[in-house]
Amino acid sequence: MNVRRRLSSVALIAIGLCMIGAPALAQPLTAANPFGGDAFVVLTGRLDLPEGMLASDAVIFDGDATIAGDVTNNVVAFNGDVEVTGHVGENVVALNGRVTLGPDARVDGDVVSADAADISPAATVGGRVRSVRSADVNFGRITVISRIVIWLATSVSSFLLGLLLVLFVPRAMDATARTGVDRVGASIGFGFLMLIGVPIAAVVAIVILVGIPFGIGVLLALGLLYWLGYTAGAYMLGRRLIAPPTHRLLAFLAGWAILRGLALIPVVGGLLWLAATVWGLGALVIAARTAGRQTPDAGRMASPGTSVPPVPPPPPLVSG
Numbered sequence: 001m002n003v004r005r006r007l008s009s010v011a012l013i014a015i016g017l018c019m020i021g022a023p024a025l026a027q028p029l030t031a032a033n034p035f036g037g038d039a040f041v042v043l044t045g046r047l048d049l050p051e052g053m054l055a056s057d058a059v060i061f062d063g064d065a066t067i068a069g070d071v072t073n074n075v076v077a078f079n080g081d082v083e084v085t086g087h088v089g090e091n092v093v094a095l096n097g098r099v100t101l102g103p104d105a106r107v108d109g110d111v112v113s114a115d116a117a118d119i120s121p122a123a124t125v126g127g128r129v130r131s132v133r134s135a136d137v138n139f140g141r142i143t144v145i146s147r148i149v150i151w152l153a154t155s156v157s158s159f160l161l162g163l164l165l166v167l168f169v170p171r172a173m174d175a176t177a178r179t180g181v182d183r184v185g186a187s188i189g190f191g192f193l194m195l196i197g198v199p200i201a202a203v204v205a206i207v208i209l210v211g212i213p214f215g216i217g218v219l220l221a222l223g224l225l226y227w228l229g230y231t232a233g234a235y236m237l238g239r240r241l242i243a244p245p246t247h248r249l250l251a252f253l254a255g256w257a258i259l260r261g262l263a264l265i266p267v268v269g270g271l272l273w274l275a276a277t278v279w280g281l282g283a284l285v286i287a288a289r290t291a292g293r294q295t296p297d298a299g300r301m302a303s304p305g306t307s308v309p310p311v312p313p314p315p316p317l318v319s320g
């Protein structure tokens with residue numbers, strides 16, 4: 001299998017993972033409660049609990065939450081706003097945001113908001129309305145726990161993705177690593193183009209109403225695309241430290257362990273994620289373009305050690 005086909009396999013793996021995750025993102029909420037009264041937890045994005053739906057707890061680590069249904073226990077947003085128009089059995093907490101209660105909202109416990117809470121006069125609050133500073137909760141400890149949970153989730157997902165790529169498309173990963181090392185500047189340039197240009201193109205497609213399905217699909221796949229670049233960056237870093245003939249898996253583990261260890265450092269971890277993602281995305285694009293330009297006749301060319309038969313001399317002229 002040549003490098004071009006292996007790079008195509010990388011894309012197929014990414015598309016397959018998108019297809020696996022797409023139903024969970026796009027599946028509509030039906031009358032049969034999809035949460036089944038269990039906890040509703042979102043790492044990043046948006047948490048929406050529609051009217052008529054029930055959850056035991058609603059927790060979002062990074063993003064806004066809208067509660068129109070019923071939550072039997074607590075609603076907690078670590079970094080985002082919370083809007084409630086339904087019923088919450090215990091507390092509503094926005095550690096770094098604002099709590100908004102609509103006219104039909106009913107909260108049996110306390111309302112804890114970092115910014116001044118916006119509560120409709122017709123809303124019902126069974127407990128107290130407090131600010132984050134006055135709340136009797138160790139929010140610093142909760143923030144640390146949330147960071148650890150997010151770190152574990154992203155570490156496991158990037159490790160599994162890298163494992164799939166190294167085991168199933170090893171030559172494509174080697175070609176990407178060589179490209180990232182030999183053409184660092186071009187890789188960074190193409191990486192920034194992918195990082196910024198792809199979401200802009202998707203939004204433009206949605207705005208002009210021509211490629212709405214395409215634009216929405218691209219936006220949903222952005223997370224996987226970026227993590228694909230990050231994983232490629234981890235492998236390239238590992239190959240810089242552990243050169244062949246050492247097994248590819250050991251090289252990936254070395255680069256992945258360094259990046260995930262540094263990811264625990266605030267600010268530094270985010271900058272390294274950005275750098276590895278940009279570098280990996282650019283190298284993947286350039287490697288795919290280079291593989292696409294390879295001629296199919298190259299494999300049929302004679303090797304350097306093969307002798308070429310001499311050209312036969314022309315026949316002698318016969319005089320009339």
